[in-house]
Amino acid sequence: VTRAAELVATGEELLNGKSLNTHARELGRALWPLGWELARETTVPDDRAAIADAVRQACARVGLVFVTGGLGPTEDDVTREALGDWLRRPLVEDAAALEAMRRRYRTAGREMTPSRRSQARIVAGAAALPNRAGAAPGQRIAWEGKTLFVLPGPPNEFRAILDDHVLPWLAAQGGGAAPRRIFMVAGLGESDVRERLEAAHTLPPGVAIAYCAAPGQLEIRLRTAAELSDAEARARLEQAWQQARAALGKHIYAAERRSLAEAVAQELRTAGKTVAVAESCTGGLLGARLTDLPGSSTWFRGGFLAYANELKENLLGVPADLLEREGAVSDPVARRMAETARARCGADYGLAITGIAGPDGGTAEKPVGLVFIALADANGAEVVRAHFPGDRATNREWSVQRALDLLRVRLAGAPAAVG
């Protein structure tokens, strides 16, 4: 049984072009495995009447409503007041939230002003949801058989309370959610996966599959149809998962939602190995993606941005005649870049990317989107040639993801996927 929720996002900044509203995507993703689906999202400005109107309409349609934003200390933060007015309940100061806020401001060396203190107020009767990432607590409000969750607007605070309080509470309600499973695939496109799973009738009946494709990684969702008994649904889902594993093999890189970079980091940590990079057309994007991850210093050494051709020669020892003969975007240049990065950085693996990201620089022989990716270890280097069909940003993104997958497959001990 799928149950419907709605989101009411508040904030002028979401409508005037200042901020991107990411709550709908985050919430949609988080609710899915629990058997809830987001049926509608409404964004309104910081206006009491507009907020109350949108929440009232949402409550008329569904039993679970999320309200985000407008819990800060400034005058345009009016969500608390809007909800109190609409529900005809006073706002009360939550002692625990106030105490947490006092500690927070003391640590930061900031004063507890009356406007800051006002953030500790919640709608009377609501449960305060502690906020480890910010000042204002969230709230869970029960009203006429409906549940309202009120959460802060800043994405990290929204996410913290969602993870700490909302999702556990929803999971504990249980009952009726069809079992679901998410896993991640790399090195195969959506159509390849469809063919292996759907066209080949690999999955048992009653199991539905959905795809969320991003450059170089594919999230796959399995769920069972509602008319199955709970035990039967679980058995089918487990069977489907085992069959998907058999059909997709090493292309499955995680049995939960996870980026390819996170998977590579995990493999490197487990293996106790290190990596260095040499980047041309990606200009630092591979290094940036790897060092986005906390603790990357244990397995990331560093590397070279050899964007200009002379630097491929001067920094990475690619011979001038090789560059002249083969061109900077070529198999042997990629190979040499990876080998030198590995050696000069003292890493176990060297990972190199050289290509034509576009929009300019393509020729008939070497078109925009042509990229060579090389992985070097103590035994030599392996090179993959790829031709991506996208624009500059997409080609760079694909290049990074393909490089990460090359390393992932090597670390997983399987023969590398070439193509």
Place this chain on the structure above:
Amino acid sequence: VTRAAELVATGEELLNGKSLNTHARELGRALWPLGWELARETTVPDDRAAIADAVRQACARVGLVFVTGGLGPTEDDVTREALGDWLRRPLVEDAAALEAMRRRYRTAGREMTPSRRSQARIVAGAAALPNRAGAAPGQRIAWEGKTLFVLPGPPNEFRAILDDHVLPWLAAQGGGAAPRRIFMVAGLGESDVRERLEAAHTLPPGVAIAYCAAPGQLEIRLRTAAELSDAEARARLEQAWQQARAALGKHIYAAERRSLAEAVAQELRTAGKTVAVAESCTGGLLGARLTDLPGSSTWFRGGFLAYANELKENLLGVPADLLEREGAVSDPVARRMAETARARCGADYGLAITGIAGPDGGTAEKPVGLVFIALADANGAEVVRAHFPGDRATNREWSVQRALDLLRVRLAGAPAAVG
């Protein structure tokens, strides 16, 4: 006079966690300079009743409604049908759109199937809006004094029709839009700018100011109050702009919406200069940001990712005893990194970042968020020390932006902002 518009975004993928809805931000930004404001955004799934319901409610509140998504060739693309049903108008095939689609599919070597052809249908009486980025045309529908724009969901197609047809049409309606101006500031926080412009009563009366802060750059919007005559409003706005320029000086880096990296690229191109980088805690993010820009090979040389300390020694020639004595996160190490990157890459400028991004690695003396940024040229190096208060991602972003601004100010020929 500010006029209100609403957006109804359709698409299951915007609610189930697959796609991020960027239309509200794009539209909010595009409408603002024309004197329109987005008053509400509603996202609904691909469901005729839900779409009609949301559009009906939006039309009851405002005179301009945008509907996005659901114009493709598959069965779950139902926006055309939902609007036709609700308006009680038939769908008719638009000859020009069909012809453009035929050409498009012929070029791509794809067949014109009946389902693809169905994309040429528009609501009877609507104006078809040619789509240079995709198959389905947009539509402009006049209904009971309201205007509906129906646009495709893919962001590039949405943007193309917005730019080609929607914004010109809105601009031509003219009449009553208060003149507005956007400009960009770096090196000053919002509170500093507020002090210089607002607390000092720098701006003429009748001019309102709004801020959109992002890490390291600030977008500022000026507009005049509605009760002024058009000529008077324009005069005040021009006066305000001149006064803001005087008060903020070199901190203004663009007189239009533009990123700091774009401004730096423009300055480098104009000056005919090149830059190289040496990155520690940002791990490639500075290089990636610069090479995001097409044509960066004319002014970006490359650089070093010296993440591990040995690489600061081995690749960048930072003496071991200096690293030992001062630590990797220090003024002299940043200086040496910038100088070596410049020299070894043969660039006019060397830009280096070394810091503690977090969450781990901080000490009492060198806390998380402490960053040294150095800029070297032929005359030596200048170092800026900064302490950012954010999480890992934010500290890295701030570091890159501060580095870019250091270079921007140097290129603009002014003394560098230190702080």
